[in-house]
Amino acid sequence: MDEVLHVPVLVEETICNLVDEKTEVFVDATMGLGGHSYEILRRFDRIKVVGFDVDEDELEIAKERLKEFGNRVFILRENYRNMANALQKIGIQMVDAILFDLGLSSYQLRSKRGFSFQEDEFLDMRMDIREEVTAYDVVNRYPLTKLVEILRNNSDENEALRIAKAIVNRRKTKYIETTRELAEIVEKAKRKKGRVHPATLTFQAIRMEVNREVENLKMGLVNACRILKKRGKIGVISFHSVEDRIVKEFFKNESSLKPVTKKPITPEREEILKNPRSRSAKLRVAEKV
Ligand SMILES: C[S@@+](CC[C@H](N)C(=O)[O-])C[C@H]1O[C@@H](n2cnc3c(N)ncnc32)[C@H](O)[C@@H]1O
Structure with missing residues (x-):
């Protein structure tokens, strides 16, 4: 079922660069249907995941999908731009790794909310229907x-x-x-x-x-820096040049961060063949110094 709703991109590359045996708390800033979180929870049995998303429908699916991991998962319907405050409210001050997987999920694209011109739908385009x-x-x-x-x-x-x-x-x-x-x-x-x-x-x-994506991304990155432990990692998967530019500049100019890879990580040919949506994905990773 999950594969049909949304196929997560750059999963191996994300895990390799953000998570290891010492990771305790992982923040999935854009949990969506929980694709990345699922793989992390499955492979590392000490990790706790806190997932953020603004899309209620997706979080319902993520909740169901991740319930086997019990109290290792916290799911918050909250904009990631407020992640520092939201984490504080549940007693978490600092975290080891944070992932932003930007853009829309395939599920949202088909959600009849006017994201796609393949169908004739009302022009809504809100990820967060409270807006x-x-x-x-x-x-x-x-x-x-x-x-x-x-x-x-x-x-x-x-x-x-x-x-x-x-x-x-x-x-x-x-x-x-x-x-x-x-x-x-x-x-x-x-x-x-x-x-x-x-x-x-x-x-x-x-x-x-x-969805105020530019403003949210900039604020989200600032917030992420505030709550990241020393040597903690931030990873951002972007899908177009406007997002990627913001991330690249932020990693370059933020003095508490050091980019881990000079060039962004892109999917292997095999992944692109299996999941064409991944072809424009770029993963940038930075470390807190
Ligand atoms: C590409 S999808 C993530 C897919 C997820 N990694 C997975 O494997 O299922 C991006 C998600 O980010 C969410 N999103 C976008 N802006 C957000 C924001 N400011 N705060 C929280 N979630 C946001 C969207 O609702 C969407 O579910």
Whole structure:
């Protein structure tokens, strides 16, 4: 069942670089369906895992899946940007290793919340349904300049202005409600059409805005540094250049961290063949000094 819902990426590489026999507390900042946590709990019987996620549905599945590990698992429905406080509340001050596996799970992509333009769904895109702002609000209410800014900053979209203008133009006559409507507007607006669907970067940018992914990642990394023991490790798996840049810069500039690998770790060919979603994954690891 688990394989079908979401296949975790770079599992061996993550475990090799973040965990060993001396690890006591491991924080899974993006627990999702618990793929990475499961493997860690299974292989190291002394480790306790604290998992964070904002997606209630996923955490229900993770809970069920990890229940065999009993009180070695704590699951918190909490944004990882607040991890230091949340851990303190359960009596944990410092931890040995922290993993951020960024982006969306395959389960979320199919969750009918408007993350994918493969189906025609309402433009929601919230990972945390307690939040108020949806993609519908971003697309129909943001001013032109703000739309251009998020398309450029969140996805390096080259045709940001053309796309933003097309969105603003359409919504003068009709609100844009569904994924297909948005994808068609972008497809028509873009001059350059490459191998990937022309709306891919727009969807990424809007999803990142709705879920405040850049801000969360920056705050999450700062929080992670605060609670990491000396010689503890942080690992971040990112899936696109905007995320990877933030992580790379943070590891370089944060004086309490030393990058463990100069270049990011990428999946072996075999993994990419088995799980094509892994092809853009990059793992960066840093150590607390
Ligand atoms: C790629 S998935 C993780 C998959 C997980 N490693 C597994 O094997 O099942 C990324 C997860 O991060 C969660 N997420 C995104 N932003 C978050 C945040 N600020 N705080 C907590 N969880 C977050 C998403 O809801 C999603 O479940």
